[in-house]
Amino acid sequence: MPRDDDLTARMAEPDFWPLYLFDDQAMEAYEEAREDEEAEEEVLRAEFLLERGTGLKLEFEPGVGYVNLAVRSPESAKDETVGWDDTAHFHPHVMPWSELDLLCRAAALYDPALRHPGPVLALLLRFAFLTEDDDLDAITPMVDAAFSAVVPTAANDAVPPGAAGVRAETRDWFDLRDLRGTGIEWTPRSDGCQAVTQHDRDGMPLYSLREPESVEFPFAAWSGMLARATELLHSVRTSPALDLPEVRACLDRCAGPNGHRHIGSLASALSQAGFDNTVLLRALSHPVVLVEAAWAVETLAGLELGELVAAWAGASPLASSGSWRLSLTLPAAGRPWRFAQKFTDELSAALQAAGLGRAEANGSTSVQGEDGDYLHHSDHLDVLVRDDLPGGVRVISQLLHHHQAAETAILKHGEKPHEHIAVIDFSV
Structure with missing residues (x-):
């Protein structure tokens, strides 16, 4: 795999994969360290070629939490972006699992220095997503093996209880990219290229440049690359x-x-x-x-x-798994500055320790007072609970009671019809 020496070295360092996977603590620590060192911003690059002039180019900027994926084709004078991922305005839904697996196999055949499953799969997973026809039995072991191949042992924690028996990175990818049941449909355009649409926006939304009427997605270049990948696999036979x-x-x-x-x-x-x-x-x-x-x-x-x-x-542990996306609102009245951030960190750590999910801040609300000034009114958290909803609600409730916030907090399902969830009363 042609890639710059900086990326090759950085992939072996303990902080690389937490940074690449947008771990909040890793990103904060990286930012603080870079400020102290006054170092130049890193830009790490990799190319995954299927032949000269055909393939993918990935760029990762750890300092701003930004990953860009572009396709390279002989017909284009420059690389053309197919998707990007960040923590704000992302468009990471580029391809189904079948295309990712095909491209990884072809890249491994073209470059004997690669192994599949390995670095190509681990790096490109963020640009693939699951739809109805995907077989978790075929996908889960490949994703697990890819992360096992590249994540340094020192940074590889044991699978926590309740994590469905897969690596933490695999489960995180599954939770972030599982679009099954959200109305995803693949349709051929008039030029024969496959495009994606979504009919049910109540679930996890699709963020993709690859929609049928898109003028930004390089359909011809992408289809040509897939055709070349298929040729590589067929040529072996x-x-x-x-x-x-x-x-x-x-x-x-x-x-x-x-x-x-x-x-x-x-x-x-x-x-x-x-x-x-x-x-x-x-x-x-x-x-x-x-x-x-x-x-x-x-x-x-x-x-x-x-x-x-x-x-x-054999059967994927994820086949019988489930997850719930919850919304937690914390009123700010009477609370110290950054209370919500501290609470978010503690809740996420508690859920992860129990193998039940994670939490992250999702903005705040201000209201205009009588004097015209805006006052901090409340903070909002997104909470992901895995496999055991009552267990997750119990962890949330315990922490709310610990911080004397149980009576004013509002816990709801994050998806329609946004039903309220009662905080457990431990005084009974």
């Missing part, structure tokens, strides 16, 4: 080695029940047949994780992307 009976027999065994037990035999048969794709041979003979071998077999056998990944990895 033109090798004469795959026509030999002994290789076909090994492939059939790998594609059948308990196929993972036969990947060593397949690797040996391919080597003896003169198959020379080093990426796929390595994935079969020395896979870092089993799903690496699974996608290699899928590629060689012409199977659907994710078919063997799902079969070999």
